[in-house]
Every structure is written in structure tokens, then in C-alpha cells.
Amino acid sequence: MIRFDRASAADDASTSAHTRHLALWSAAVAASLAIGPRAPLYWDSLNYVEQALTGRVGGLLLGRPLFVLASHLATRVALSLGASAWSIELLRHAWLAFAALAAPLAASLARRVGLSPRAAWIAGLLVALSPAGAHTRDAVLTDGAATAMVLLALVVRAGGTSAATVLGSGALVGLAFGLREQAAIHLLTALLVPVPSPRRPVRDALLLGVGFALSAGSLLLLARATNPDYLASIARWMHGMAAERREPRPPGEALSRYLLWLVALSPVALPAAAAWWARSRDRWWPMVVPASLGLLALSRYQDIAFSPRYLLTEFVVATTLPAAAWLDRSLPRRAQLLWIIPSLVLLPLAGHLLDARQRPLRELVAALPRDLQRVPPDSVIVTGQACPAVRLTARIARDHRASWEAAPPRWTTLCPGWSWPADPSARLEDALRQGRPVVLDLRDAAWLGGPQRLRRAELQRFASEHAADPRVISWRDAPAPPR
Numbered sequence: 001m002i003r004f005d006r007a008s009a010a011d012d013a014s015t016s017a018h019t020r021h022l023a024l025w026s027a028a029v030a031a032s033l034a035i036g037p038r039a040p041l042y043w044d045s046l047n048y049v050e051q052a053l054t055g056r057v058g059g060l061l062l063g064r065p066l067f068v069l070a071s072h073l074a075t076r077v078a079l080s081l082g083a084s085a086w087s088i089e090l091l092r093h094a095w096l097a098f099a100a101l102a103a104p105l106a107a108s109l110a111r112r113v114g115l116s117p118r119a120a121w122i123a124g125l126l127v128a129l130s131p132a133g134a135h136t137r138d139a140v141l142t143d144g145a146a147t148a149m150v151l152l153a154l155v156v157r158a159g160g161t162s163a164a165t166v167l168g169s170g171a172l173v174g175l176a177f178g179l180r181e182q183a184a185i186h187l188l189t190a191l192l193v194p195v196p197s198p199r200r201p202v203r204d205a206l207l208l209g210v211g212f213a214l215s216a217g218s219l220l221l222l223a224r225a226t227n228p229d230y231l232a233s234i235a236r237w238m239h240g241m242a243a244e245r246r247e248p249r250p251p252g253e254a255l256s257r258y259l260l261w262l263v264a265l266s267p268v269a270l271p272a273a274a275a276w277w278a279r280s281r282d283r284w285w286p287m288v289v290p291a292s293l294g295l296l297a298l299s300r301y302q303d304i305a306f307s308p309r310y311l312l313t314e315f316v317v318a319t320t321l322p323a324a325a326w327l328d329r330s331l332p333r334r335a336q337l338l339w340i341i342p343s344l345v346l347l348p349l350a351g352h353l354l355d356a357r358q359r360p361l362r363e364l365v366a367a368l369p370r371d372l373q374r375v376p377p378d379s380v381i382v383t384g385q386a387c388p389a390v391r392l393t394a395r396i397a398r399d400h401r402a403s404w405e406a407a408p409p410r411w412t413t414l415c416p417g418w419s420w421p422a423d424p425s426a427r428l429e430d431a432l433r434q435g436r437p438v439v440l441d442l443r444d445a446a447w448l449g450g451p452q453r454l455r456r457a458e459l460q461r462f463a464s465e466h467a468a469d470p471r472v473i474s475w476r477d478a479p480a481p482p483r
Contacts, residue, residue, distance in 0.1 A: 021104035024124035028100035028137065031129055035351040036096075036138020039362045040088060042307070043417075045140040046365075046388035049088050050395050057223035058233030065223035066178030067142045071095075085400045086369065092140050099137040099144030103128035105151035106320050112158035113194050113284040113321065119328035122339075123320045129343040131350050132264040132308040133316070142180045143309040147316050149176035150186045154287075154317070157190045161197075166204050170211025176313075177212070178219040183313060185294045187212055192287040240418035245302055250450070258299045261308030265315045267342050272323035275330070282325060291317035306449075360445035365389045369396075371475070375439055377407045379473075380414060380431040382424075382459060383441035384452045387415035412436075416447075416455045424455075425462050432471055441475045 040046050047059060052071035057063040071091055078090045107124035111117070127133065127147075137144040153172035159165060169190050176183035187208055191201070224230045262270050295314040304310060327339055368389050375381065381390050390413050397404040412431075414424065421427045428438050440459050447456040466472040 020107065020121060020124070024103040024107055024121075024128055025100050027125065028103040028128035028134070029096065031134035031347055032096055032100065032138040035131060035134045035347055035354060037135065037354070037358050037362065038138065039365065040092070040140045041358055041361055041365065041385075042139050042141060043385065043388055044142075046392055048140050048142075049091065050388070050392045052088070052091055053085065053392075053395060053399065056227050056229075058227055058230050059237065061181050061237055062220065062234065063223055063227075063230065064142050064179055064181075065219040066175055067145060067180075069219075069222065069226070071140075084403070085396045086403065088140065092138065095140060095145055096137050099148050100128075102133075102144065102148040102151050102316065105148060105155055106316065108155045109151055109158060110321055110324055112155060113287070114282070115321065115325055116328055119324045122327050123324035125340060125343075126266055126269045126320050126323055127316055129340070129347065130266045130269070130316075131343070131346055132261065133266075133312055134347065135350075135354065136309040136312055141309060143312040146176050146180035146183050147313045149173075149179055150183050150189075150313055150317065153186065153190055154193055157193045158195060161195050161200070161204075163203075163207055166207040167211040170208035171215040172211075173208070174212040174215030174217075174219070177216045180313065182294070182298075184212070184216075185290050185314070186317065188290040189287055189317060192290070194284045194287070241302070243418060247451075249305070254302075254305045255299065257305040258311075261304070261311055262315070264308045265311060266319065266323075267346060268327075268339050269315075269319040269323040272326045272339075273319035276322035276326035279326070284321070288318050288322060291315075294318075361385060361448070364443065364445045369393050372397075372409070372411075373404075373406050375409075375411070375473070376437045377409045377411070379437045379439050380412045380428065381439045381441070382414040382428070384416055384447035384456065386441065386446050387413055387417075416452045420455060424458055428462055432466075432469070437471050437473060438466075439473045439475070443475055443477050445477075 040049050044060065048064075048067065048071060051057065051059070051068045052075040055069065055072035057065045057068045074091060074094055075088075079085060083090060103124045106127045107120040110120035110123040115123070133144065133147075149172060153169050153176060156165060156172060157169035170187065173183060173187050173190060176186065190208055191205055227233075291314045295311060295318050298304060298311055298314060301310060331338065365386055368386060372381075372390065372393050383390060390411065394409045394411050397406075397409050401408065414420070414427065431438055440463050442456060442460060442463060447453050463472065463474045
């Protein structure tokens with residue numbers, strides 16, 4: 001009878017945990033649907049969608065091979081079942097569903113390192129309700145998926161000391177590396193996770209390294225085998241980043257944006273984690289040190305002013321458990337959910353503001369295939385944030401001819417960024433001499449941020465100088481209606 005009661009209690013606890021995990025996952029999905037862009041608007045997102053169609057790995061550091069190859073497999077399955085190449089909803093929702101697992105995994109990790117059930121619930125909600133995290137999960141990006149994979153690796157590592165467990169944890173970090181290369185820092189996090197005795201630091205470090213090398217190495221070899229241009233793409237990335245570093249940046253912009261991103265990732269977790277560090281710390285405190293140092297190091301990343309998503313993996317690992325532990329101990333039981341109020345207020349407000357800001361670009365990108373149907377197939381097309389969407393449209397038009405009414409495009413794109421020429425007017429004049437039409441997208445929504453708008457100013461001068469030339473096609477915003 002006693003044995004039956006114990007089994008029943010264990011079953012109840014397991015059911016409760018599963019229910020909590022499902023609730024946390026659902027909260028993460030709901031937050032992303034409330035605040036997300038609902039379309040691939042990030043520059044990298046559009047490139048990832050094209051790579052999902054082609055399966056060609058490369059372009060960003062080591063190419064995030066797991067993300068690209070898994071996306072390619074999912075896309076091929078969807079197309080074989082009758083999905084349209086013009087729609088990536090399945091791809092977006094699939095990665096959102098996977099990235100949302102970070103919330104229940106954060107709760108599981110909290111329990112495995114010894115935090116209370118209430119603290120585990122708090123940890124999961126901190127991840128689920130992160131404004132920047134919610135936005136990232138909905139955008140076909142690697143950051144949210146890498147965060148979930150890292151947390152899975154740490155949960156596995158905290159679950160035991162067997163050789164298979166440690167090896168598996170290292171392999172999962174290797175998979176996270178295949179989603180985003182900076183995840184490699186969490187090999188050290190996995191080594192420092194508190195585990196049941198006995199600890200074997202040397203053996204565990206070796207097994208973690210072997211597991212990581214096997215999975216990460218296999219992904220890199222697969223990327224090389226499926227893409228003959230793979231090594232050249234890494235060289236191009238290094239050259240492009242070096243050129244970008246030489247560009248002038250507004251003084252103080254990177255630091256001010258970095259501080260803003262820390263708040264955007266969680267207005268609650270950051271101060272709560274800082275308060276935890278200022279007081280007595282738990283026995284698991286060493287495991288958050290690597291991510292904390294990585295978070296500080298990323299303040300020097302040259303592109304940090306562009307997005308908070310670059311910080312997501314380090315931020316979650318560095319702040320979630322400390323913040324949850326501090327909130328659990330500091331708030332009275334009757335007030336245990338008061339901390340959620342800032343997030344619940346911020347999420348719909350941020351969602352409304354982001355939707356208003358993103359809607360013009362989202363509508364522009366959605367209408368781009370229709371606009372491009374009327375563009376001569378040998379045109380040189382110059383646009384801003386929508387530039388990878390032009391390349392994606394060309395790819396679909398060439399590979400899926402049945403869905404494209406016009407002649408197969410042979411467009412050349414001129415994009416802001418690494419490939420922008422020192423003298424764009426000379427490049428465009430050369431295209432005109434070759435008899436190629438030039439399409440200039442001068443619409444406001446197509447150009448985001450100061451550097452891109454400087455590029456548009458150059459194009460506006462060229463358009464003014466060639467206003468009477470029928471070979472120069474300018475897309476402009478419709479004039480505002482008279483008041």
C-alpha cells in the first residue's frame with residue numbers, strides 16, 4: 001500500500017511537471033505570436049529562407065550548418081506535400097516551436113541544480129516573456145534555437161555523471177554550435193554544472209570535448225560535402241567583417257544600444273540577477289560565470305548595435321537561474337507573481353510599437369514578387385533592407401518556373417553592406433552602358449538605419465541626374481494625400 005502511494009505521488013509530480021512545461025512552452029509561443037514580426041524581416045532571416053530552399057551552407061562565419069540543413073530538409077518535405085515555395089510559414093512556425101522549448105528547459109535546469117519548484121516556474125517564465133527573445137523566436141533566426149539547444153545540453157549534463165550522459169551533453173553543445181558558433185562557450189558551462197557525486201573533472205572535460213567534436217565536426221564535414229564553395233564563403237565572411245570594422249561608427253552608439261538590449265531581453269531578469277550576485281550565492285554559481293563573461297565580451301562585438309538577438313544565448317544562461325533564485329527568496333508568497341506585471345505590460349505595448357514600425361517593410365517585402373514581375377530580366381536592382389528578398393524572389397522564380405509568369409530573371413543586386421561599391425554611381429553608369437536597366441528602390445520603408453539611409457541619399461542624387469532616362473526606373477513612395 002505504501003509503495004502504491006509513493007508511485008501515485010510520483011505520477012502526480014510527473015504530471016504536474018509536464019503540465020507546467022506545456023504551460024511554459026505555450027506562454028513562449030503566445031509571447032512570440034504577440035510581439036514577433038510574423039515574417040522574415042531580418043536581413044539574415046531572408047538569407048536563411050533562401051538557404052532553406054537551396055541547402056547551400058555558408059555566408060555567416062561557419063554557416064550555421066545544422067540550421068540550414070534542417071531547414072532545407074523541412075522545406076523539401078513541405079514542398080513535396082504541395083506547399084508553395086513563396087510561403088515559409090511552416091519553416092517559421094517550426095523554428096518557433098523549437099525555440100520556445102527554451103522556457104520549459106530553463107525550468108527543468110533550475111530544478112536539476114536544486115532550485116525550488118516556484119523558482120523553476122519563475123525561470124521558465126523569465127525566458128518565455130523576454131521581449132527580445134519573443135521577437136527573435138518568430139523570425140527564422142538561429143539565436144532562439146541555439147538557446148534551446150544549449151539549455152537542453154545543460155539539462156542533460158545536470159542529470160547524471162555517466163560517461164554516456166557527459167558525452168551526450170557535449171554532443172548537444174556541438175549541435176548548438178551548428179546553430180550558432182558562440183554556443184561553444186557553453187562547453188565550459190556544462191563542465192561547471194553541479195552534478196551528483198562523484199565528480200571527475202578530467203574525464204568529464206575529455207568526454208564533453210569528444211562529444212562536441214563528433215557532432216560539430218560532422219556538421220562541418222557535411223556542410224563541406226554539400227557545398228563546394230563552403231571554404232570560400234568563410235573567407236568572404238572574414239574579409240567582409242574586416243571591411244566593416246573600418247567603417248566609421250557614431251561614437252557611443254554600440255555601448256548605448258548594448259545597454260538597451262540588456263533591458264529589452266528582460267526588464268526583470270537583469271536587475272534580479274544583479275541583486276543575486278550582490279548577496280550570498282548558491283553552490284551552482286560557477287556555472288553562470290562563462291555566460292556572464294561572454295555577455296560582457298559581446299559588448300565589444302562590432303555589430304552589437306544592430307540587434308539584441310546576438311546576446312540571447314549568453315543572457316539566458318547568465319541571468320535566468322540567478323534571477324529566479326533571487327525572486328523566489330525575496331518576494332513573499334502572496335506576491336510571487338508581481339514581477340510578471342512589467343513583462344505583461346511591456347509585451348503588448350512593445351508588440352503594438354513594433355508592429356507599427358515593421359508594417360511598412362513587411363508589406364513592401366510581401367508585395368515584392370508582384371513588383372518584380374514587371375522588372376526586365378536583366379536589370380540591376382538597388383534596394384536596402386529588402387535586398388535579400390530580391391535574391392530570394394529570383395531564386396524561387398528560377399527554380400519554380402511554374403509559379404513565375406515573366407521571363408526567368410537574371411537580375412544583379414546592389415546591396416548596402418559588404419558589397420556596396422565605393423562609387424555606386426560609376427557602377428550604375430557602367431550597367432547603363434551595357435544596356436542593362438537600373439531599378440532604384442527609393443521607398444522609405446526599404447532603408448533602415450543611418451548607414452542605409454546614407455546609401456539611399458547617393459541613389460537619390462543618381463536618380464535626379466537621370467530623371468529623363470527611361471532605362472532608370474525609380475520606385476518611390478506614393479505622395480501623401482492633401483489635407
